[in-house]
Amino acid sequence: MTKHRPIQDRMADLQAQMVALQVKSNKDEVNADPKVKALDAEIHTLNMTALKWKRWEKDASKKISDFQARVVEWENREEQAEAWLSQYKADLSELKEQRNLVANEVAKGM
Numbered sequence: 001m002t003k004h005r006p007i008q009d010r011m012a013d014l015q016a017q018m019v020a021l022q023v024k025s026n027k028d029e030v031n032a033d034p035k036v037k038a039l040d041a042e043i044h045t046l047n048m049t050a051l052k053w054k055r056w057e058k059d060a061s062k063k064i065s066d067f068q069a070r071v072v073e074w075e076n077r078e079e080q081a082e083a084w085l086s087q088y089k090a091d092l093s094e095l096k097e098q099r100n101l102v103a104n105e106v107a108k109g110m
Contacts, residue, residue: 030036 031040
């Protein structure tokens, strides 16, 4: 037959369990207090707002470098557009002249 734990050990364990339950009960009672609940709500709101600010702080450097890269890209596009539009005006003018010559030749043949 197996040997059981002594009664003193079991009573000590039960006392420790009673203390733990009493502490939990007291903690639940404190947490249920309206003033404590209001402060907990404020803490929660502040923590939620902090998430946004932490994300902004973490992402700021990357966002700045991305925006600077986009600035460079758009500056390049502007230069390319100016060059292309300049060539476009010359090409368009030349094509219009050719069209007028061809149209005049066609009109003469009528």
